[in-house]
Structures are given as C-alpha cells and as structure tokens.
Amino acid sequence: MDLLLKGGWVVTQERVEQADIAVEGEKIAAIGPDLEARAAAVRDVTGKYILPGAIDAHVHYQMPIGELLTADDWFTGTRLAACGGVTTVIDYAEPAGPAEPLTEALAKRLEEAREQACVDYGLHQVVLPGQEEDTGELAKVIEQGVTSFKVFTTYKQCLGYAAIGRLLKQARRLGALVTVHCEDHDLVTARRRELEATGQTDPAYHANSRPAAAEVKAIEKVIRQAAAAGAPVYIVHVSTGGGAELIAAARARGQQVFGETCPHYLLLTEERYAGPDSRLFLMCPPLRTVKDNRILWQHLASGDLQVVATDHCSYSPEQKAAGTAFYNTPSGVPGTETLLPLLYSYGVRQGRLTLPQMVRVLATNPARLFGLYPRKGCLAPGSDADLVVFDPSQEVILKASDLHSAAAYTIFEGFALQGYVEATYLRGRLIYDLGRFLGRAGQGEFIPGKITVL
Ligand code: DUC
Ligand code: ZN
Ligand code: ZN
Numbered sequence: 001m002d003l004l005l006k007g008g009w010v011v012t013q014e015r016v017e018q019a020d021i022a023v024e025g026e027k028i029a030a031i032g033p034d035l036e037a038r039a040a041a042v043r044d045v046t047g048k049y050i051l052p053g054a055i056d057a058h059v060h061y062q063m064p065i066g067e068l069l070t071a072d073d074w075f076t077g078t079r080l081a082a083c084g085g086v087t088t089v090i091d092y093a094e095p096a097g098p099a100e101p102l103t104e105a106l107a108k109r110l111e112e113a114r115e116q117a118c119v120d121y122g123l124h125q126v127v128l129p130g131q132e133e134d135t136g137e138l139a140k141v142i143e144q145g146v147t148s149f150k151v152f153t154t155y156k157q158c159l160g161y162a163a164i165g166r167l168l169k170q171a172r173r174l175g176a177l178v179t180v181h182c183e184d185h186d187l188v189t190a191r192r193r194e195l196e197a198t199g200q201t202d203p204a205y206h207a208n209s210r211p212a213a214a215e216v217k218a219i220e221k222v223i224r225q226a227a228a229a230g231a232p233v234y235i236v237h238v239s240t241g242g243g244a245e246l247i248a249a250a251r252a253r254g255q256q257v258f259g260e261t262c263p264h265y266l267l268l269t270e271e272r273y274a275g276p277d278s279r280l281f282l283m284c285p286p287l288r289t290v291k292d293n294r295i296l297w298q299h300l301a302s303g304d305l306q307v308v309a310t311d312h313c314s315y316s317p318e319q320k321a322a323g324t325a326f327y328n329t330p331s332g333v334p335g336t337e338t339l340l341p342l343l344y345s346y347g348v349r350q351g352r353l354t355l356p357q358m359v360r361v362l363a364t365n366p367a368r369l370f371g372l373y374p375r376k377g378c379l380a381p382g383s384d385a386d387l388v389v390f391d392p393s394q395e396v397i398l399k400a401s402d403l404h405s406a407a408a409y410t411i412f413e414g415f416a417l418q419g420y421v422e423a424t425y426l427r428g429r430l431i432y433d434l435g436r437f438l439g440r441a442g443q444g445e446f447i448p449g450k451i452t453v454l
Helices: 074-083 102-114 137-144 161-174 186-198 203-207 212-229 241-253 264-267 270-274 292-301 317-321 337-348 357-369
Strands: 003-009 016-024 027-032 041-044 050-051 054-056 086-093 120-126 148-152 177-181 232-236 259-260 387-397 416-424 429-433
Touching: 003 357, 003 387, 050 357, 054 337, 054 357, 074 086, 074 337, 074 429, 086 264, 086 337, 086 416, 086 429, 102 270, 137 161, 148 161, 148 387, 161 177, 161 212, 177 212, 186 203, 186 212, 203 270, 241 259, 241 292, 259 270, 259 292, 264 292, 264 416, 292 357, 317 357, 337 357, 337 387, 337 416
Parallel strands: 003 041, 003 050, 054 086, 086 120, 120 148, 148 177, 177 232, 232 259
Antiparallel strands: 003 016, 016 027, 050 387, 387 416, 416 429
C-alpha cells in the first residue's frame, strides 16, 4: 500500500462516515474502519474531512478573445485548481472559426494542455454556426473522448434556436450532452442600442445591459427545442432565479434538463457594478439580486440545479482597465481556487447544503454528466485517488495575495471562511499541502469521457 489516510471523516455523495482510505498506485484500494497501517506513507487526518477531488466543469484557461489572452494559462489555471482542491477541470475546444473542423480545434487544444496541466482535464467541444450539421465531425470528437457540445445563444458564436434544435437532435443520436450559454441575442442587442443612445455605456450599466429577461427567454426557448428533439440539455452558469425555476418546471414535467450555477451568482449581487471596481466583477451573464441568490441556493439544495462550476476566465486588473464601456471590457472572473472553500463555508456551514449535497454538486454530478464517473467524482475502491483533505477548523479571510491566479485579484476579497483545503492528492500523488503547491506541469492527464445514458 502506498498511502493511508487515517481517522478522517469520509464524505461521499450519500453519507459522512469515519473511515480510513488506502491508496495503491493511482487508485483507491480500500475504504473502511481501522485499515492496516502498513503503508509507505500514513497521514493522520483525524478531525478532517476527506472529499473526492472537486471537478470544475466550466473553465477557460489560456483563452484568446481577439488580441487578448486570459491571465491564467493551462499551467497557472490548473496549479490554482490544485491549491483549491480541484483535481479535474473541464475546459473548451473552440474552433478559430466555422471553417475549422472540430477535430482540428480539439487536437490543438489537447496539445496546448498536454505539457502544462497540473491536474486532470476534459474538454467540451464548442460548435460554431453551421457545424451543427452532420458531417461526421461530431461523432469523431466523441470517439476522442468529448461527450458534450457547447453552444451560445449570443456573441459572435451565436447559434439560432433552430440550429440549436438541430444540434440537439444530432446529440440525441450520438448520446452526447448539449450545453448552452443562454442569453437571448435580440434582447441583449436591443438593450445595448438603447443604452448607447442615451450614453449609458459605462461598465456600471453592465447588469442593466444584459437583463434577467434575456437569460430567462433563452432558457425557455432552449428547453422547448430540447423537448422537441427528445434530447437532454445542460444550461451553463444559470444566474437568475427565473431561469432556475424554468429548469425545475421542465424537470417536474419529466424532461432531462440540467443546470449549473457559479459561486458568484450565489454570493454576489449587481451592486458591485456601482463601485469603482465594476470592471473586476464584469462577467456574462452579470451578477443579479439577493432574491436570485436565494432562489439559486434553493434549487441547488432541491437537486434541480446539479452543478456548481466557476466559469473561471481571468483577466488582470490592467487588462480589465482597458475597457471603456460594458461591451468592450474583458468579460470574466477568476474562481476555480475558491470554489470548494466558498461552497463549504457559505453552503454547508450556513445550513444551505449538506456535506453529501456539496460532494454531489462539486464532484459526483459533473462526473456523471460528462462521462467521467466512476473514475472521477466519487470515493470508492477502483476510482482514481483524487482526494482532498479538508480542515473544517481553519479560519481564513480570503485575500488575493494568498491565492494563485495570475489575475492577482479575487472577487471574494475579504470573505470570511470557516474551513479550508489542507491537502490535495491527484491520482495518489500529493500536489498541494499546507499552503504549498507540490505538483508539476504535465502531470495532469486528459481524461476521455465515455458516453453514458443520463
Ligand atoms: N462569460 C462567458 O460566457 N464566458 C467566459 C467569461 C464570461 O464572462
Ligand atoms: Zn458563457
Ligand atoms: Zn464560460
């Protein structure tokens, strides 16, 4: 036996129990009380939680937008993931334009990650206008380990609702899951024109420029397309209570609709755009209201939203400062490193989620939805030994200077945390311990997803 974690509280999607965990090579060998203490390394984890490594199912590391590149690349992005107890991230393979075959975009992205990643990773395949037609490319990327497609209802990557319907039909045939950024393009465009006409283009108007109604309308239309196609669908970064309610209602009708939200939509509000740092909080969709926060927490607890991911897309304050208006300020915020600590403190400790519920939304559900389960997302013999030692007694005030993003700021500066990551193991290897990153570039592997019946 290579490693024994002794005396901790093992948290699975179902329960919390005191048990030891034995690791052999890269896999969990056994979980149980009083396991034999003959191991190359024994760590006393009395009083600590042992969690499955978190999965951040929505990140953008090393992402080009025009001339601009995100602050975090594959190395710093996955390093900060390790420091936050995240052992798998799912990023995106996006074609440079509709003429670039999906397989080429995927090959390029895999090559970028290969020597840089410090934690394991998967990829969602972005599908651009026209690429939803069946040319054999969709099936080919699935053969290479991609189980999900990503489309947008706005931006230059915008697919119309009918095209999304066509992709949903292809995905149903292939067993893949379509994931959708939902903001109605016409509503967002019309609102931008109105604001431009009255000179209200400062980043302070960001939330106003992308209203809740735009998200709600797009979610409603996409759910309708999914129903007509008979296909499951996954809505990324749900920011509104109204959107979450539409997802819950569709699920109550028996439709397979899944929803993801992010810590910033659970914990922050649009008041942040009123301050001098509005650009630092600018992401799409925007922050909403306290009421939206509350409804999102409720739907997370009820299981109608299944995943919390971060949409980590970081820009430094200098990059952000280049923005003169809401529509040209780099959009996105860092988040992966604080995902698990925030969800524990503000979810579990504040009584909004149980520990097993937290494990479901951070590990088990994303692993199942994206074809990584049971290799990832659970604590069981035979699964990868992706383990987080979490110390519930550690009190931390979040400070950017203690975090590892190249963006060098956090939108959660000053947040008080009760509990923090003590150590992270990736496939049995200690990659973060007591504040120190111990991993190395290239040790993260691409984990091909397997198509599973959802
Ligand atoms: N919005 C997105 O949809 N993706 C990345 C960052 C952002 O703000
Ligand atoms: Zn998005
Ligand atoms: Zn995104």
